[in-house]
Amino acid sequence: MDASVLLALRDPAGVPFYPIVFQILYILTWALHAAFVLLSLGAMGLSLYGSAKGNQDKHWSILTPHLIQTGKISVSILIVLGVAPLLFTQVIYDPNWYVTNTLSGMWIFIFVYTMIVGYCMYYWYYYAHKAQRTGHSLIGFVSFGILVFAGILMHSFAVTSIMPHDWMNMYAPNGIVNTSGWTFNMDIIRLAFMVSLAIPVVGIFLQNYSRFLSTRKDFDASFISYSAKLGTNFAVVGLLISAVLFVLWMLQIKYLFHPVSIATIIGVLVLLAMAKTNRNSYYTTLVLVVVALLISTMRELIRFDIMSALGYSIYDYPMNLEIPSIVMFLSTFLIMGFVGVAYLLTMAWKVGKREGVFDGSKDVVVTKLGQATLYIMIAWMAIYFAWGITTLFKNIL
Amino acid sequence: MDIIGQFPLFYFPEYGSAWMMGITGTIHILFSHTSVGAAMLFAFLAHKAYKENRSDYYPYMKKYGMFLLIFSYVLGSITGPGIWNTATAASPRGISALIHNFVWVWATEWVFFIYEVIGVFVLVYFIDRIDRKTHLKLTYTFALASVGTLALIIGIISFMMWPGTQAFYATGSASDAFFGINTFPHMFLRIGFMIMMSGVIGLVISSSMRKENEELSNELSRKMGYISIIGGFITMFFFVWYMGTLPENAHAVFAFSKDAIIQNRIILTMVFIAYFAIAIIKPKLINPVIASVMIGVILISGLWSGEKLRESMRKPYVAGQYIYSNQIISRDVPGKNIKSELPIIAEKGLLHLNPFVPARLKTITDENKREAGELLAKMACSNCHSLEKTGVFRPLKDRLTGMDKEGIKSILYVIGEGGMSYMPTLKLPETEYDAIAEYFASLHY
Known part of the structure; x- marks a missing residue:
């Protein structure tokens, strides 16, 4: 695939803002999305172990339903967070995204319905486990398998999208056009590394879980200590496995000595030390976020280099600057997004920290954040309609 | 070398690839519309419960919320990006045009989605763990966030039919593309349908509560009947207005099957008026099976045929009346330097x-x-x-x-x-x- 074709595949409307902004947003939002993919994978996987153990073990009888719940909520959040990188990637790397989607059209369709079946079964698993129905572990295993398969499909799309040299051969092997949409590609080491990260992520989650519940009187100290230890073991072993796989992946693609790769390895080592000592898992989580951003940057770097070598640079994408809609996005994201999410998370945090009913109306922070969220949303609606009516009047009168 | 930016072709034998988007889209519309409607309904019920001290409404809201979590936030949230994926496989340049015109609008919608998804879990799981005043405020913001998602997507799907005025072609501005003459009628048409759907789903829940509390079940079924009728009326009113804002080619396609469509809509309206009237007059006659069957009737007779019609009326275009369904740019858009x-x-x-x-x-x-x-x-x-x-x-x-x-x-x-x-x-x-x-x-x- 030469540069002239890749450049022709760009959308003729151009990009509405500086491409680097989309690139940064892609890196940020992919890291967020991946964090919840890994958490759901880890929590679901570990819940299966707990589920198989049954209710005999006093610690696991508490931990398992919490892990199932964590997996359940994480899947919802990973889906919604996944929308953003999906959006930003097709603004600047539209050739890659659209070629992949058409080459793998059947798999795309299967992916959507695999997710639906897998996630519905996961809810079934949640309710079956709650009621301790026979076979709940089996339901959990099947749903986990289906969701992992969906993840493998997403991996295949990512791999195909960075194989522009082979697209023509995938579409028309030996000059015979194949419109079936069954293209499937895998990079085992890359996939193994990504999947392996679920182990340290669930480990650090367990450390946080234990720390969070340590102030609750209705949780036994032995349980708090058990979950913290379990978390540390998972985090340490998982980080070691991930580090080995990362080095193998970097060796395979010859990026081991790239500054981003070295920074990632250092980040993993710092993480390892922090997770092992478990002094304050909240700080460990912050370092985990940095490492996630570095991994996201590495993925982007690989794609950027592959495309640049072919003469496709996102920075040369023609631009048709579009100011009003980016102002809308930035103000919504920075004002409503941060205040609103802070409101919900503060409330969730405070509810989780105590037994019984939390009276938010007597909590100054929650009340103020709630009031601010409500007013911001009302103002947003007013601006939206004023903007729409003004635009319409301008264009039709 | 002369090249146009066409992508590989994906073709599903016997059906083509567009039907994949149709199926996913129809399912998504059912769930997403229900979720916005339910968010408005929650705000209404929470308001009544708080002001009139009706604590018996809360278990209903919780039950409804749990149903909604699976119905809308599993199926709806997956089919949302699912439409995107399947539409991309079928019409890559059509989706690309939408993305490159409206990326910031979509990104803004994403912010609302995040609030909605975290919000629904807080709303449902903490209904018994937070005080009612705080819960009420939460339902207000949740309803506004849900309506916000509609406010943002509506301009994009309206643009798919046409930009509404000629201004977009000259300026290339997302505002001109977004706020066409069809945008607001389309928005309120969907709000009406959302309100109606919240009542239709609400009837499944209220009728399933009969054994636990018959009086409350009947009261809520009646309320759902009224809500559905109001929603249905708003839908019909704005549908007529919306049709008047569509371009000539849309009417040309509509004319082919106008009589059959009108006949179908009259029958559907009569059936649903009767259903809602029964809910109001004789709520005891509604049971979860009947209520669920009526959702199926809406899905197949209302939504599937309606979405097929909307897709047909867009022909021969797929987006903005400048890209054909077969992925060819058919006109100049000077505002974006696009050439036919x-x-x-x-x-x-x-x-x-x-x-x-x-x-x-x-x-x-x-x-x-x-x-x-x-x-x-x-x-x-x-x-x-x-x-x-x-x-x-x-x-x-x-x-x-x-x-x-x-x-x-x-x-x-x-x-x-x-x-x-x-x-x-x-x-x-x-x-x-x-x-x-x-x-x-x-x-x-």
Whole structure:
């Protein structure tokens, strides 16, 4: 695939803002999305172990339903967070995204319905486990398998999208056009590394879980200590496995000595030390976020280099600057997004920290954040309609 | 080297690829509309519960919320990006046009989605863990966030039909593309449907509570009946207004099946008025099975046919009346420096310009004519029509029955000259017309 074709595949409307902004947003939002993919994978996987153990073990009888719940909520959040990188990637790397989607059209369709079946079964698993129905572990295993398969499909799309040299051969092997949409590609080491990260992520989650519940009187100290230890073991072993796989992946693609790769390895080592000592898992989580951003940057770097070598640079994408809609996005994201999410998370945090009913109306922070969220949303609606009516009047009168 | 930015083609045998988007889209509309409607309903119920001290409403809201979590936030949230994925496989350039015009609008919608998804878990799981005043405020913000998602997507799907005015073509501005004359009627039409759906789903929940509390079940069923009727009326009112804002080509397609559609809508309206009236007058007669069947009726008779109609009325375009369904840019958009590809296609042909056509098919010969014709037919026709003799989705076998090569070619000429308003004005070089006609004739429809 030469540069002239890749450049022709760009959308003729151009990009509405500086491409680097989309690139940064892609890196940020992919890291967020991946964090919840890994958490759901880890929590679901570990819940299966707990589920198989049954209710005999006093610690696991508490931990398992919490892990199932964590997996359940994480899947919802990973889906919604996944929308953003999906959006930003097709603004600047539209050739890659659209070629992949058409080459793998059947798999795309299967992916959507695999997710639906897998996630519905996961809810079934949640309710079956709650009621301790026979076979709940089996339901959990099947749903986990289906969701992992969906993840493998997403991996295949990512791999195909960075194989522009082979697209023509995938579409028309030996000059015979194949419109079936069954293209499937895998990079085992890359996939193994990504999947392996679920182990340290669930480990650090367990450390946080234990720390969070340590102030609750209705949780036994032995349980708090058990979950913290379990978390540390998972985090340490998982980080070691991930580090080995990362080095193998970097060796395979010859990026081991790239500054981003070295920074990632250092980040993993710092993480390892922090997770092992478990002094304050909240700080460990912050370092985990940095490492996630570095991994996201590495993925982007690989794609950027592959495309640049072919003469496709996102920075040369023609631009048709579009100011009003980016102002809308930035103000919504920075004002409503941060205040609103802070409101919900503060409330969730405070509810989780105590037994019984939390009276938010007597909590100054929650009340103020709630009031601010409500007013911001009302103002947003007013601006939206004023903007729409003004635009319409301008264009039709 | 002359190239137009066309992507590889994905074709699902017998059906084409567009139906995949249709199925996913229809399912998504049911769930997403229900979720916005339910968010408004929650705010209404929470308001009443708080002001009138009706603590018995909370278990209903919790039950409804749990149902909603699976119904809307599992199925709805997956089919949302799912439409995007399947639409991309079927119409990559159509989706690309939307993305490159509205990326920030979509990104803004994403912010609302995040609030909605975290919000629904907080709302449902903490209903017994937070005080009612705080819960009430939460339901207000949740409802506003849900309506916000509609406010943002509506301009994009309205633009798919057409930009509403000519301003967008000159300015290329997302505001001009977003706020067309059809945007607001379309928005309120959907708000009406959302309100109605919240009542329809609410009837499943309220009727399922009969054993626990018959009096409350009947009271809530009556309320759901009233809410559904109000929603249905708003839908009908704005539907008429919306239809008046659509372009001529949409009306040309609508005219084909106008009588059948009107008849279908009258029957549906009568059935649902009767259903809602029963909910109000004799709520005892509604049970979860009947209520669930009515959701199925809406899905199949209302939504599936409605979405098929909306897709048909957009023809021959897929977005903004500048991209045809077959992924060809059909007009200049000076505001975005976009040029029509029709002149160069007429001169050089699709095979020559499409970068994914293998070298051996770039030039038509006697040996490859039928194969080239098949590929051309897929490129030019398969987004809307299934090609095989056994095709199911808008099959060409029904349109070209018994025709020979010359007859088929004469139809292609008429289409190329713009003789059918709902077909793309796609003029091709003679060799390509000939190859397509040869291929179709070889199928002996």
